[in-house]
Amino acid sequence: MCGIVGYTGKNQALPFLLNGLATLEYRGYDSAGVALVSGAGSIEQIKCLGRVAALKKLCEEITVDATCGIAHTRWATHGEPSNFNAHPHSDCSGQLSVVHNGIIENYQELKQELEKAGHSFKSSTDTEVIAHLLEENLQHEAHGDMLVALQLAISRLTGSWALGVVEAREPHTLYVARSGSPLVLATTEDGAYAASDITAFAGITNHVVNMEDGQIARLSYSKDSGATCKIFESDGTSVSNPDTFDIDWDASAATMGGYPDFMAKEIAEQPEAVRRLLKNRLTPDGIRLDELDISTDEIAAIDRIYIVACGTSYHVGLYARTIIESWARIPVIVAQASEFNYEEVLVTQHTLCIIITQSGETADTLASARKMHAAGAKVLAITNVVGSSAAREADAVVYVQAGPEVSVASTKAYTAQMVAAVLLALFLAEKTGNMRLKEVCTKFQELERVPQLIEEVLTRGWQDEAATPAFIEANSSLFLGRGFGATTAAEGALKLKEISYLHAESYPAGEMKHGPIALIDQGFPVVVVCPDDHVRYKTISNIEEVKARGAVVIALATDGDQKVAQISDYLLLVPAAPEYFSPIVGVVHLQMLARFVALARGCDIDKPRNLAKSVTVE
Numbered sequence: 001m002c003g004i005v006g007y008t009g010k011n012q013a014l015p016f017l018l019n020g021l022a023t024l025e026y027r028g029y030d031s032a033g034v035a036l037v038s039g040a041g042s043i044e045q046i047k048c049l050g051r052v053a054a055l056k057k058l059c060e061e062i063t064v065d066a067t068c069g070i071a072h073t074r075w076a077t078h079g080e081p082s083n084f085n086a087h088p089h090s091d092c093s094g095q096l097s098v099v100h101n102g103i104i105e106n107y108q109e110l111k112q113e114l115e116k117a118g119h120s121f122k123s124s125t126d127t128e129v130i131a132h133l134l135e136e137n138l139q140h141e142a143h144g145d146m147l148v149a150l151q152l153a154i155s156r157l158t159g160s161w162a163l164g165v166v167e168a169r170e171p172h173t174l175y176v177a178r179s180g181s182p183l184v185l186a187t188t189e190d191g192a193y194a195a196s197d198i199t200a201f202a203g204i205t206n207h208v209v210n211m212e213d214g215q216i217a218r219l220s221y222s223k224d225s226g227a228t229c230k231i232f233e234s235d236g237t238s239v240s241n242p243d244t245f246d247i248d249w250d251a252s253a254a255t256m257g258g259y260p261d262f263m264a265k266e267i268a269e270q271p272e273a274v275r276r277l278l279k280n281r282l283t284p285d286g287i288r289l290d291e292l293d294i295s296t297d298e299i300a301a302i303d304r305i306y307i308v309a310c311g312t313s314y315h316v317g318l319y320a321r322t323i324i325e326s327w328a329r330i331p332v333i334v335a336q337a338s339e340f341n342y343e344e345v346l347v348t349q350h351t352l353c354i355i356i357t358q359s360g361e362t363a364d365t366l367a368s369a370r371k372m373h374a375a376g377a378k379v380l381a382i383t384n385v386v387g388s389s390a391a392r393e394a395d396a397v398v399y400v401q402a403g404p405e406v407s408v409a410s411t412k413a414y415t416a417q418m419v420a421a422v423l424l425a426l427f428l429a430e431k432t433g434n435m436r437l438k439e440v441c442t443k444f445q446e447l448e449r450v451p452q453l454i455e456e457v458l459t460r461g462w463q464d465e466a467a468t469p470a471f472i473e474a475n476s477s478l479f480l481g482r483g484f485g486a487t488t489a490a491e492g493a494l495k496l497k498e499i500s501y502l503h504a505e506s507y508p509a510g511e512m513k514h515g516p517i518a519l520i521d522q523g524f525p526v527v528v529v530c531p532d533d534h535v536r537y538k539t540i541s542n543i544e545e546v547k548a549r550g551a552v553v554i555a556l557a558t559d560g561d562q563k564v565a566q567i568s569d570y571l572l573l574v575p576a577a578p579e580y581f582s583p584i585v586g587v588v589h590l591q592m593l594a595r596f597v598a599l600a601r602g603c604d605i606d607k608p609r610n611l612a613k614s615v616t617v618e
C-alpha cells in the first residue's frame with residue numbers, strides 16, 4: 001500500500017518520478033505528490049487528491065529545475081484522502097520532505113512529544129511525525145547530519161516503513177530507509193533510483209539492490225563520482241555486500257499492449273503464463289521442482305502442512321489443500337494470514353508452511369511466515385515477484401513466472417499459482433510414494449492441455465458479456481458451488497465484488513439452505529459453478545432450489561450439459577477437463593464475467609475504489 005520513488009542524477013527528476021509513480025499506482029491511488037529539491041536550495045512540493053494523472057497535470061503548470069526528488073502515491077491508513085494528508089510531508093521549516101509507505105504505530109505518543117517541543121502539524125497522518133522527528137534530531141543530537149538524524153528517528157519508530165527523505169541543503173542527495181515495507185534501489189550512469197517495487201525501473205535497469213529491514217541508504221550524484229548508493233545498517237555500519245538481483249522482465253510486460261485495461265490483458269495472458277510455468281517440469285524421474293531443495297526423507301517426515309495466504313491467494317490455498325491431501329495424503333490446514341497470526345499453531349520440526357502471495361509483500365502473509373519460522377517450521381513461498389520479501393523470508397521459493405500483474409484484481413497470478421500448487425502436489429505425491437510415476441506423468445500431460453482449454457474459454461467471453469444484464473439492476477448476488485466448485489465460486493464472488501462493487505456472497509451450494517437461501521427472490525442473480533464432476537447431480541438440485549424461488553441462474557457448466565442448460569437462464573460453458581483441473585479453466589469465465597459487469601456498471605477496472613494491489617500494512 002502506497003508507492004514511493006526517489007531519484008537523484010544528471011537528468012531532471014520529475015519525469016522518472018511521475019512515470020515511476022504511474023507504475024506503482026496499483027499500490028494505492030487516493031492522492032499523490034512529489035517533492036523536488038531545486039538547485040537553488042529549496043524544496044518544491046506539489047500534491048493533490050486523486051490519481052497520478054491529476055498530479056501530472058498539476059506538474060505541467062510549474063517549472064522547477066531539480067535533479068533530485070521523491071514522490072508518493074497513497075492508500076490512506078491514517079487521515080482521510082485529502083490534499084493535506086497527501087505525501088510528501090515536511091517539517092516546520094519546510095526544509096525537508098518525507099514520503100512513507102507503512103504505518104507508524106506509535107505516532108500519537110511521538111506527536112504529543114513533538115508538539116510539546118513546539119512542532120506544529122499540518123496533517124492527520126502518522127507519517128508527518130517522521131519529518132518533525134528528523135527536524136528535531138538535525139537541530140540537536142545529529143548536529144545537522146541527516147544520516148544520523150535518520151538513524152535516531154528510526155530508533156524511535158514502531159511499525160513499518162519504506163521512507164524517502166530529501167533536504168533542501170543537499171540538492172543531489174536522497175535518503176531512504178526500510179523496515180517491513182519493500183524498497184529497491186538501482187544506480188545507472190544517469191543517476192540513483194529508489195522505488196517500492198522493481199516495476200518502476202522498467203526500461204531503466206535490470207540490476208536491482210534489495211534493501212534489508214533496518215537498513216538506511218544515501219543515494220547521491222555528482223559530476224565527478226556519478227551515481228553512488230551507500231547502504232548502512234541501523235547502527236551506522238556500512239554494508240559492503242548488499243543483496244542484489246537481476247530482473248528478467250522486459251519493459252513491455254508492464255504496459256497495456258493494446259488492451260483496453262490491464263485486467264483484460266492479464267486474463268488473456270493466462271495460457272502463456274501456464275505454459276511458461278510448465279516448461280521443463282517433467283523429467284523421467286518425475287516432477288522437477290529444483291527450487292524445493294528438500295530431501296525425500298524430509299518429505300516423508302512432513303506431519304502437516306499449513307498454507308497461509310490472503311484474498312485470491314487464499315483461494316489458491318483451498319484448491320491446493322484438496323489436491324495435496326488427496327494425492328500426497330498429507331494433512332493440510334489452510335488459513336487466512338490475518339487470522340492465522342493471532343491463533344495458536346501446532347508446529348513440529350516436521351511441519352511445512354506454504355505461503356502463497358502474488359506480490360510477495362502482503363504484510364499479514366509475511367508475518368505468518370515469520371511466525372512459522374520462529375516456531376521451527378520450514379517455509380516455502382509460492383510467489384510471482386522475484387526478490388520480493390516473501391521470497392527472501394522463505395527457505396525455498398517457487399516462482400509462478402506470470403509476469404507483472406498490474407490490475408488490482410488478480411487473474412493470471414491466480415491460475416499460475418494453482419498450477420504451481422499442482423506441481424507441488426504431484427511432487428509430494430510421488431516422493432511420499434502415494435502416486436506412481438506413471439500417474440504423475442499422466443496427470444502432468446493432462447495439465448499440459450490446460451492452456452489450450454483456457455484459450456477455448458477465452459473465445460467465449462461473449463457468453464459472459466451476454467450474462468451481464470442479470471446483474472445490472474441487482475443489489476446483491478450469490479455464488480454457489482460444491483467441492484472444487486465452491487473454491488471457484490469464492491474466487492468468482494471476490495472478483496465480482498472487488499471490481500463491480502456489487503455485493504457477491506459465495507457459499508457451498510449444499511450449505512445455502514442453512515441461511516443464504518433467504519436472500520433469493522424474483523430476479524436475484526445466482527452464479528452456480530456446476531461442471532461435470534462427481535457432485536454435479538447434487539449441484540443441479542441446488543440450481544432447481546434457487547430457480548424455484550425466482551433466482552436468475554448463471555451456470556458455469558461443461559459443454560453439452562443439456563440438463564444444466566434446461567434449468568439455467570445463462571450458460572458459461574467450459575470444455576470438458578479432468579475434475580481436478582477444471583477450477584483452473586472455469587475461473588477464467590468468472591474473471592471475464594466480473595470484468596463485463598464492472599464495465600457495464602461504469603467502474604474502473606484496474607483500480608477499484610479503496611483497494612491496493614499490495615497490502616503492505618496489517
Ligand code: M6R
Nearest residue numbers: 311312313357358359362409410
Ligand atoms: O499479493 P498477494 O497475493 O499476497 O495479495 C493477496 C490479496 O490482497 C489479493 O489476492 C487480493 O485479494 C486481490 N485483489 C484479489 O483480486
